Amino acid sequence: MSGILSRLVPRRFRADVPLVHVVRLHGAIGIGTPIRPALTLQSLAETLERAFSKKGIAAVALALNSPGGSAVQSSLIHDRIRSLADEHKVPVYAFCEDVAASGGYWLACAGDEIYADASSIIGSIGVIAAGFGFVEAIKKVGIERRVHTAGENKSILDPFQPEKPEDVERLKSLQLEIHDAFKTLVRYRRAGKLKGEEPDLFSGAFWSGRKALDLGLIDGIGHLRDIMRRKLGPKTELKVIAKPSGWGLRRLAFGSDADLAAGLIDAAETRALWSRFGL
Numbered sequence: 001m002s003g004i005l006s007r008l009v010p011r012r013f014r015a016d017v018p019l020v021h022v023v024r025l026h027g028a029i030g031i032g033t034p035i036r037p038a039l040t041l042q043s044l045a046e047t048l049e050r051a052f053s054k055k056g057i058a059a060v061a062l063a064l065n066s067p068g069g070s071a072v073q074s075s076l077i078h079d080r081i082r083s084l085a086d087e088h089k090v091p092v093y094a095f096c097e098d099v100a101a102s103g104g105y106w107l108a109c110a111g112d113e114i115y116a117d118a119s120s121i122i123g124s125i126g127v128i129a130a131g132f133g134f135v136e137a138i139k140k141v142g143i144e145r146r147v148h149t150a151g152e153n154k155s156i157l158d159p160f161q162p163e164k165p166e167d168v169e170r171l172k173s174l175q176l177e178i179h180d181a182f183k184t185l186v187r188y189r190r191a192g193k194l195k196g197e198e199p200d201l202f203s204g205a206f207w208s209g210r211k212a213l214d215l216g217l218i219d220g221i222g223h224l225r226d227i228m229r230r231k232l233g234p235k236t237e238l239k240v241i242a243k244p245s246g247w248g249l250r251r252l253a254f255g256s257d258a259d260l261a262a263g264l265i266d267a268a269e270t271r272a273l274w275s276r277f278g279l
Contacts, residue, residue, distance in 0.1 A: 016233075016235060017235045017236070017237055018058035018059075018232040018233060018235070018236045018237070019054075019056065019057050019058055019236075019237050019239060020057065020058055020059045020060070020061050020228050020232070020236060020237070020238050020239070021050075021051040021052075021054065021057050021059075021060050021061070021239055021240075021241050022060075022061045022062075022063055022224065022238050022239065022240045022241065023044075023047060023048065023051045023060060023061070023062055023063070023240075023241055024063045024065075024240065024242065025039055025044075025062055025063065025064050025065070025066060025077075025104075025107055026039075026063070026064075026065045026066065026097075027039050027065075027066060028066065028067060028068070028069040029066060029068060029069030029070050029073050029074050029077070029103040029104070029107070030069045030070025030072070030073035030074075030103075031069045031070065038069065038073075039066065039069070039073065039077065039107075040070075040073050040076075040077075041073060041076040041077050041080055043243070044077055044080075044243075045080065046243060047241055047242060047243045048080055048081060048084055049084070050241050051084075051241040052084040052085065052087070052088045052090055053088070057090060058091075058232050058236070059090060059091045059092065059093055059228070059232070060081075060085070060090055060091075060092050060093075061092075061093045061094075061095060061224055061228060061238070062081070062092065062093070062094045062095065062107070062108070062110065062111055063095050063097065063224055064094055064095060064096050064097060064100045064104060064107060064108055065096075065097040065098050065099060065100070065104075066099065066100060066101075066103065066104030066107060067099050067101050067102065067104055068101055068102025068103035068104050068105075068106075068124065069102075069103050070103065071103060071106075071127065071178050071181070071182070073103070074103035074106035074107060075106065075181070075185075077107055077110075078106055078107055078109060078110045078185070081107075081110040082110055085110075085112075091112050092110060092111045092112050093111050093112065093113050093114075093115065093224075093227065093228070094107070094108040094109075094110065094111025094113070094114045094115070095114075095115050095116070095223065095224040095227070096108055096114065096115065096116035096117070096120045096122060096209065096218070097117070097120065098120065098121065099120065099121040099122075100114075100116065100120065100121070100122055101121055101122065101123060101124035101206050102124040102125070102126065102128075105122060105123060105124065105125060105186075105217070106182065106185065108122075108218075109185055109186060109189040109190070110189075113219040113220070114217070114218040114219050115218060115219060115220050115221065115222045115223075115224075115227055116209035116212060116213075116218050116221065117209050117221065117223065118208065118209045118210045118221050119208055119209060119210075120208065120209035120212075121206050121207075121208065121209075122206060122207055122208070122209055122212035122217055122218060123201075123205060123206035123207050123212060123217060124204055124205070124206040125182055125183065125186060125201060125202050125203075125204065126179060126182075126202070126203065126204025127175040127176075127178045127179045127182070127204075128175075128204070129171060129175065132159055133159055133162075133163060134159050134160050135160060135161065135162055138160055145158075145160045145161065147161070153167075153170075156170065156171075157171065179202070182202075183198075183202050186201075186202075190216060190217065193216040193219070194215070194216040194217070195214065195215055195216035196214075196215035196216065196217075200215075201215060201217070209221055224238070225238060
């Protein structure tokens with residue numbers, strides 16, 4: 001069949017042309033802004049269903065660029081991808097762009113194989129909680145803090161009250177549980193591939209793509225189009241599966257003053273996540 005004629009024939013009738021559905025996972029996880037929604041299972045569920053449900057696809061490729069965020073949403077998205085992959089018996093390949101760190105690496109582990117650029121930032125297998133203390137600040141401006149609770153631990157880690165050692169201990173205990181879940185996932189998904197020592201791998205440190213390959217955190221250096229065509233053939237077609245956008249999403253940027261204030265706080269938190277990795 002000539003090149004011109006083959007392009008006129010729908011791909012489903014061309015057995016020699018593998019089709020790969022591409023899903024972009026870009027942004028912070030569970031933390032978004034009115035203009036840039038967060039990565040959550042709710043926002044991705046429809047896209048993921050569409051990506052896996054078409055019969056005859058050769059693979060699903062995840063194009064990843066995320067500094068992390070919510071551990072719960074990372075777990076939910078990862079598990080949905082794996083569930084759909086098993087249900088439809090479709091291989092999944094993860095491709096890390098600028099950064100796949102913390103929850104971003106959690107999502108990368110949904111891939112049967114993980115690839116990155118040599119300069120990608122990979123890892124940060126840990127848990128972090130950060131905030132500010134305003135105790136001295138409110139004293140200086142003469143503000144009296146009034147808090148009334150039912151439950152002695154309801155105001156735990158209140159930034160306007162002095163930090164209590166028992167509150168910090170409670171937080172660290174919770175972090176250890178989440179960290180254990182993260183480590184268990186990485187051990188399972190990267191079984192037989194990890195080459196580094198666990199105290200280093202799970203310290204929260206992050207590395208370049210080249211070093212991550214040496215540590216067994218990824219399977220190779222390369223980019224989505226090149227790797228997919230190398231594996232499936234030079235005729236492989238890539239189709240991006242995205243959630244339809246419309247005016248509804250744009251209108252969210254023009255809400256009330258309260259919406260604007262919340263959006264600014266979310267934007268600051270998102271910016272802080274990216275800035276940890278120099279981005």
